[in-house]
Amino acid sequence: MLDIKNLHVSLEEEDKAILKGVDLSVEAGKVHAIMGPNGSGKSTLSYVLSGRDGYEVTKGSATLEGEDILEMEPEERAAAGLFLAFQYPVEIPGVGNMTFLRTALNAQRKARDEEEVSAADFLKLIREKAKALNIDAEMLKRPVNVGFSGGEKKRNEILQMAVLEPKMCILDETDSGLDVDAMKLVSHGVNALRDAGRGFLVITHYQRLLDHIKPDVVHIMADGRIVKSGGPDLALEVETNGYADILAEVA
Amino acid sequence: MALPQTKIDATEARLSALEVPQGAGWAQSARSGALARVRAMGLPARRDEYWKFTNPADLIAPEAIPAALFEDRAESIVFGEIDRLRLVFVDGVFDPDQSDDPAMAGVEIDRLAEAQAVDIHWARDVYGVLETRGQDPVERPLAALNTATATDGVLIRVTGKAEKPVNLTYLHRDTGSDATLHHVIKVEPGAEITVLENGPAAARFNKCMEIDIADGGTFHHIRAQGRDHERRAMTHMFTRLGRESTYKSFTLTANGVMTRNEQVVEITGDDAVAHVAGAALGDGDFHHDDTVFVTHDAVNCESRQVFKKVLRNGATGVFQGKILVKPDAQKTDGYQISQSLLLDDDSTFLAKPELEIYADDVACSHGSTSGAIDETALFYLRSRGVPTGEAQDLLVLAFLAEAIEEIEDEAIADDIRSRLEGWLARRRG
Numbered sequence: 271m272l273d274i275k276n277l278h279v280s281l282e283e284e285d286k287a288i289l290k291g292v293d294l295s296v297e298a299g300k301v302h303a304i305m306g307p308n309g310s311g312k313s314t315l316s317y318v319l320s321g322r323d324g325y326e327v328t329k330g331s332a333t334l335e336g337e338d339i340l341e342m343e344p345e346e347r348a349a350a351g352l353f354l355a356f357q358y359p360v361e362i363p364g365v366g367n368m369t370f371l372r373t374a375l376n377a378q379r380k381a382r383d384e385e386e387v388s389a390a391d392f393l394k395l396i397r398e399k400a401k402a403l404n405i406d407a408e409m410l411k412r413p414v415n416v417g418f419s420g421g422e423k424k425r426n427e428i429l430q431m432a433v434l435e436p437k438m439c440i441l442d443e444t445d446s447g448l449d450v451d452a453m454k455l456v457s458h459g460v461n462a463l464r465d466a467g468r469g470f471l472v473i474t475h476y477q478r479l480l481d482h483i484k485p486d487v488v489h490i491m492a493d494g495r496i497v498k499s500g501g502p503d504l505a506l507e508v509e510t511n512g513y514a515d516i517l518a519e520v521a
Numbered sequence: 522m523a524l525p526q527t528k529i530d531a532t533e534a535r536l537s538a539l540e541v542p543q544g545a546g547w548a549q550s551a552r553s554g555a556l557a558r559v560r561a562m563g564l565p566a567r568r569d570e571y572w573k574f575t576n577p578a579d580l581i582a583p584e585a586i587p588a589a590l591f592e593d594r595a596e597s598i599v600f601g602e603i604d605r606l607r608l609v610f611v612d613g614v615f616d617p618d619q620s621d622d623p624a625m626a627g628v629e630i631d632r633l634a635e636a637q638a639v640d641i642h643w644a645r646d647v648y649g650v651l652e653t654r655g656q657d658p659v660e661r662p663l664a665a666l667n668t669a670t671a672t673d674g675v676l677i678r679v680t681g682k683a684e685k686p687v688n689l690t691y692l693h694r695d696t697g698s699d700a701t702l703h704h705v706i707k708v709e710p711g712a713e714i715t716v717l718e719n720g721p722a723a724a725r726f727n728k729c730m731e732i733d734i735a736d737g738g739t740f741h742h743i744r745a746q747g748r749d750h751e752r753r754a755m756t757h758m759f760t761r762l763g764r765e766s767t768y769k770s771f772t773l774t775a776n777g778v779m780t781r782n783e784q785v786v787e788i789t790g791d792d793a794v795a796h797v798a799g800a801a802l803g804d805g806d807f808h809h810d811d812t813v814f815v816t817h818d819a820v821n822c823e824s825r826q827v828f829k830k831v832l833r834n835g836a837t838g839v840f841q842g843k844i845l846v847k848p849d850a851q852k853t854d855g856y857q858i859s860q861s862l863l864l865d866d867d868s869t870f871l872a873k874p875e876l877e878i879y880a881d882d883v884a885c886s887h888g889s890t891s892g893a894i895d896e897t898a899l900f901y902l903r904s905r906g907v908p909t910g911e912a913q914d915l916l917v918l919a920f921l922a923e924a925i926e927e928i929e930d931e932a933i934a935d936d937i938r939s940r941l942e943g944w945l946a947r948r949r950g
Contacts, residue, residue, distance in 0.1 A: 320904050323896075348906035360901035364919025370902070373915065378906035413919075430905060
């Protein structure tokens with residue numbers, strides 16, 4: 271599904287290398303988790319994959335189902351099936367949540383030469399998806415993320431994911447700012463989307479999210495590289511011993 | 522103070538190119554008074570403080586600069602779906618053939634060209650009267666010039682709830698036309714009307730509207746200024762509000778090399794509400810000036826000024842807005858916001874927000890900003906699959922939303938929104 275090979279990335283403005291050769295393959299139907307200490311490059315990886323400005327790929331490649339995504343505009347990546355759940359979802363005053371979602375869905379469908387969804391069908395679709403995430407009509411009517419609590423913002427991200435049905439989902443610290451109940455709700459939303467045809471890359475600091483979203487593979491990232499990969503047990507090891515032991519071991 | 526000779530010369534040059542109507546009667550005395558005001562004030566010049574941001578040269582020149590007719594590519598006309606009484610002016614002259622029958626419940630409509638001949642007409646108490654009141658403390662010579670020389674326009678007396686909106690449509694058919702129109706609207710106690718205006722009118726257009734709203738009266742105004750790229754327009758609205766009356770005005774301006782819209786609002790009765798709003802979209806050779814003066818002279822009144830401009834490719838936007846709260850106007854709630862969204866580095870927004878408050882128990886706020894598209898929001902939209910152009914348009918519409926929300930009638934607001942979407946989409950190519 272998602273294949274990253276020897277990816278090197280620098281900050282455009284300061285010529286500072288952040289990713290120093292990331293190799294990672296996420297297969298369809300699998301959940302991969304990336305853990306790592308602050309500054310290891312986890313979030314940069316998610317930004318680069320989604321196409322945010324300010325990063326320069328100096329070496330390596332990233333493909334989605336064989337297609338080079340690094341050459342694509344952010345909207346083309348989305349239409350190709352890539353989705354990033356933001357660590358800090360953006361507030362957009364004046365743009366209604368529903369309008370936003372419908373515009374996004376239809377723009378993607380148009381880009382894929384699929385028929386646009388009618389207003390009535392969309393309403394039906396969103397009501398059903400929103401209900402599962404405990405998102406009420408009021409939240410759907412409000413401007414995108416404006417005045418939303420931390421938990422509401424993250425639930426809104428998952429709602430977008432549920433509506434857009436991407437092939438490859440990247441979750442960037444989706445657990446940050448969530449209490450236990452909200453985390454359960456969000457995880458439930460993610461688990462409901464787990465599917466043989468869909469890949470997940472879950473970026474997190476903490477093991478606790480992985481109690482709810484059970485990964486198939488866990489990677490440890492440090493200083494711009496994946497330094498260790500393993501099964502779910504690796505996350506537990508981090509939880510018990512911290513990153514220091516693992517980093518010392520691979521150094 | 523004696524006027525500088527250059528000003529006298531410019532004023533006389535303009536007057537000599539105009540036909541100043543001769544005759545007798547109520548309209549004539551209003552006109553001769555106005556003519557005297559024009560000569561005493563002189564027409565505006567660039568060095569006048571009130572014209573610091575907008576060069577009046579093309580507005581006061583003896584001849585209008587020709588304006589090519591704009592081929593409207595929109596599939597439908599604005600307000601076309603609204604049930605309305607349509608009155609059509611072609612290059613500033615009323616055209617009865619294209620207009621609806623002006624008979625309507627709750628409203629009396631006369632044509633200025635005809636009413637000026639009768640000895641006594643209700644419009645005498647308004648025509649040039651509100652304009653004169655609006656000359657203090659800031660002079661508005663082009664409004665006086667309008668009063669002095671206008672021979673056409675409508676006089677609308679609203680006696681009840683108007684059956685449907687009156688739509689004044691201004692067609693532009695002659696590339697060199699120089700049009701002057703003067704409308705008077707008198708809303709009797711408790712009466713209610715909506716007036717819609719649309720169209721470019723002429724190569725150069727000087728329009729004045731005086732609106733006298735009696736106690737408990739309501740006047741809604743929604744205007745879509747024509748899309749002709751080369752047209753020039755100077756408009757004044759003078760509004761006087763009585764007790765518990767309501768005035769709400771919204772203007773959409775897209776295109777036009779020069780537009781100056783002045784709103785002079787005088788609140789004279791307690792518990793009245795006055796909202797003036799505007800959305801302007803400028804692309805390239807575009808200069809748009811909103812000049813607003815709201816005077817509070819009564820207790821417990823509310824006023825709002827909401828003006829938004831989207832500018833690109835070297836367009837210029839101007840806002841001069843004032844709230845004057847007189848000593849007895851306690852419990853005044855005044856709000857003023859003027860904002861521009863600059864889509865590139867070549868465009869300019871000039872703002873002069875002012876508050877002048879002499880009462881001590883009031884709540885007044887004002888703000889003025891100019892900024893660019895929020896790149897973070899743009900990326901967020903794009904990351905969900907919305908193409909850049911469409912994403913930018915969504916953010917532009919979001920920026921304008923507060924102004925459009927000032928339109929109470931949902932059908933009209935939707936119509937205006939669809940005009941905006943069309944304008945943006947056409948530019949997206």
